[in-house]
């Protein structure tokens with residue numbers, strides 16, 4: 001059997017049908033705004049979430065960083081969870097790109113609430129940075145795929161509106177959240193000023209993220225994308241993969257969630273386990289018993305052609321995805337049960 005790669009949902013390869021859609025794409029120079037397929041992707045993604053406009057970018061890091069740049073200025077501050085991707089996994093980009101400060105909240109499995117945010121908002125005093133932006137992550141990666149429902153986002157959006165703060169969504173896995181919550185993109189979209197959606201995670205496209213927002217914000221975002229070197233030319237070949245993914249790979253995310261749940265159930269019965277975080281979507285994070293070395297554990301899995309990621313002290317992460325099949329699930333469970 002081929003390698004079973006549970007390191008991330010970014011490891012998927014484009015399917016034959018997706019490649020076919022890419023080959024057939026109509027393209028043009030997107031820096032001139034002339035790529036019809038990019039324009040179609042941006043428009044349809046925006047419409048999905050009830051936003052005015054979209055901007056296709058090479059990565060979710062770029063869409064997040066552009067959004068932060070849009071909403072902040074030097075001397076101002078971003079509020080987010082302590083484990084947020086924008087703070088931990090974007091290379092310190094908030095400081096580098098936006099010269100902004102960060103107020104981190106120790107949330108619950110990556111999720112923060114309106115009361116916690118309210119306590120972070122700075123009074124108008126020259127000693128403090130100026131609170132400008134709140135950023136939520138849905139689903140939360142470090143939180144083990146936990147998700148916000150629309151009802152949880154609503155009071156946060158209300159607070160942001162009343163305090164004149166912008167609200168951004170790092171929606172790298174927002175479709176996992178929507179499928180799990182059985183809610184629509186527009187239900188969540190209404191609450192955010194900007195939204196970053198990744199096409200290269202659970203949706204199975206090879207490249208790309210889309211930033212959504214108002215016409216005015218996206219016009220400015222296009223300028224920032226250019227200065228970051230993210231203006232692409234015949235990007236329609238890549239955008240076609242994104243369109244294909246949005247049309248074909250959304251509903252099937254429930255399969256990833258079911259398989260993650262099955263991994264959780266069998267992990268719970270394994271002797272090497274100290275704790276499995278409750279599985280809500282496609283991420284499974286578990287803690288090994290003290291005395292079991294994570295690197296040795298990962299090496300044992302790798303010997304059986306199963307790849308996983310170390311994810312903090314004694315922690316391992318599995319992520320299920322489009323290329324992780326029921327056969328692979330069965331084999332993974334067998335291997336896990338056999339590891340002593």
Ligand SMILES: *Cc1c(COP(=O)(O)O)cnc(C)c1O
Nearest residue numbers: 059060061062085137141170172
């Ligand atoms: C993957 C991811 C991103 C974006 O990552 P890129 O690799 O730059 O596309 C942003 N936020 C979260 C939560 C992610 O998991």
